[in-house]
Amino acid sequence: MRLGVVGLGRMGGNMVTRLLRGGHEVVAYDRSAEAVRGAATGGARGADSLEALVRALAPPRHVWLMVPAGEPTEATIQALAPLLARGDTLVDGGNTRWTDDVRRARELAGRGLDYVDVGTSGGLWGLANGYCLMVGGARAAVERLAPVFTTLAPPDGWLHVGGSGSGHYVKMVHNGIEYAMMQAYAEGFELMSASEYGLDLPGVAHLWNQGSVIRSWLLELTADALRADPTLAGLKPWVEDSGEGRWTVEDAVEKAVPAPTITAALFARFRSRRENSFADRLLAALRQAFGGHAVRR
Numbered sequence: 001m002r003l004g005v006v007g008l009g010r011m012g013g014n015m016v017t018r019l020l021r022g023g024h025e026v027v028a029y030d031r032s033a034e035a036v037r038g039a040a041t042g043g044a045r046g047a048d049s050l051e052a053l054v055r056a057l058a059p060p061r062h063v064w065l066m067v068p069a070g071e072p073t074e075a076t077i078q079a080l081a082p083l084l085a086r087g088d089t090l091v092d093g094g095n096t097r098w099t100d101d102v103r104r105a106r107e108l109a110g111r112g113l114d115y116v117d118v119g120t121s122g123g124l125w126g127l128a129n130g131y132c133l134m135v136g137g138a139r140a141a142v143e144r145l146a147p148v149f150t151t152l153a154p155p156d157g158w159l160h161v162g163g164s165g166s167g168h169y170v171k172m173v174h175n176g177i178e179y180a181m182m183q184a185y186a187e188g189f190e191l192m193s194a195s196e197y198g199l200d201l202p203g204v205a206h207l208w209n210q211g212s213v214i215r216s217w218l219l220e221l222t223a224d225a226l227r228a229d230p231t232l233a234g235l236k237p238w239v240e241d242s243g244e245g246r247w248t249v250e251d252a253v254e255k256a257v258p259a260p261t262i263t264a265a266l267f268a269r270f271r272s273r274r275e276n277s278f279a280d281r282l283l284a285a286l287r288q289a290f291g292g293h294a295v296r297r
């Protein structure tokens, strides 16, 4: 089918390539003219504005957004919606907070537009392996987009999980689990790196992927990273978070659902960004105050 794609970064650019390989026609727009030229070289029809993108699509139009969540996505939707007509569909494939989807779907329905939220997982490897897609929205709109989902995903790799917001909600929980899994691997490998056995850590990561209970793609990436830089000396111990972990914890608190492991993994990331922790200095000061214990200055 013919689809508009807005946002040709790491994800959007590769998704356009996969769609073109799957026989779809793509009209591609990005605020960077260079990114549009890149997509056009690959076989997409380049658009130099949102207006041009909409003009190049026939009703009912389908436009997939792949821009950063939050303000960039909001601003893009505010700019696009007035250009679209009743029966058209906007798809948000970014990591949007599901509560924003619920509001947007309602607002856009007022204009006769469908809104489909798609939690997308697969990162840079999705181009070759396919993207796991968690799809939320009205059934009819989702069914119209089924050929696109089928091309982007690996076999059995997309699911209509429910109404508006549910796609991003499921993706949020997916990412919360990802935080906890990564933290567990990181702690286990740090422990092994401190052991007296001089372990071959990339070897162990590879070994664990051969039939063990904790085999996973994250472990494959662990083996690759440790093979490339066994001590990881080239990296600072600074770990960002991009929202989904916080939202998972916020939702767990809201619903009084215990999620201690995901919460600890989120807080470990906050901790990684404290280069000279006030809390640790206070701990040292208190130990010295009550017990005369030594401190380092």
Ligand SMILES: NC(=O)c1ccc[n+]([C@@H]2O[C@H](COP(=O)([O-])OP(=O)(O)OC[C@H]3O[C@@H](n4cnc5c(N)ncnc54)[C@H](OP(=O)(O)O)[C@@H]3O)[C@@H](O)[C@H]2O)c1
Pocket: 007, 008, 009, 010, 011, 012, 030, 031, 032, 035, 066, 067, 068, 069, 071, 072, 073, 075, 076, 093, 094, 095, 096, 120, 121, 122, 123, 124
């Ligand atoms: N990377 C991943 O592994 C991954 C996985 C799943 C989902 N996602 C989600 O997918 C979305 C895109 O991620 P990405 O990794 O492709 O990001 P990216 O590489 O930074 O690309 C984002 C694209 O959006 C454009 N953009 C940024 N701010 C904009 C604005 N205010 N208005 C219009 N366009 C704007 C960027 O243009 P400039 O280059 O000019 O800034 C770029 O072309 C995000 O919501 C992200 O959370 C990412």
